Amino acid sequence: DAGITQSPRHKVTETGTPVTLRCHQTENHRYMYWYRQDPGHGLRLIHYSYGVKDTDKGEVSDGYSVSRSKTEDFLLTLESATSSQTSVYFCAIRDRDGEKLFFGSGTQLSVL
């Protein structure tokens, strides 16, 4: 258990509304990631962070922004949610030896 908490666990929202998902970690890991998982597409990287205020884009970053104002929190924002953003969102941290990722339990987001 790498001390990762995602909130909320489930969210239903309407098209065009802003949505923010939160990832919180308790073990001071430097690297944090946001992935989305859809049937038929596996896990795809949205954005990642390599330190406070240091972030970069992944392969599916359009329509998403992130912020990391302190080490323990990594926020994912959908500025104006669309139905194509209905998905399961996973946060992950990278362990200190630079190998494996530890994942949170996920957020199921439905955009109606």
Place this chain on the structure above:
Amino acid sequence: EDQVTQSPEALRLQEGESSSLNCSYTVSGLRGLFWYRQDPGKGPEFLFTLYSAGEEKEKERLKATLTKKESFLHITAPKPEDSATYLCAVQYTNAGKSTFGDGTTLTVKP
């Protein structure tokens, strides 16, 4: 373009029936190949990391192997509790950016 392809998409086995899952990849600058297990409604859980061709790792009934183009996850005498989706991922940058395959869903019947 970096690609990771897993096969088969789904695999049904009887308890005790050994088999293998395949992960083929094309990536420039492989820094590591990872196997994860994912149970329904949960995040992926780390199983193995492989770094170079010829490397093998084992854990209970699972054994992962790596060549220059693919990796295999061998499951020996599986049990129903081995039922899960198995994900393969290749890491290609120092920042830990990884490309995931779509997974193989394994069902083991008693």
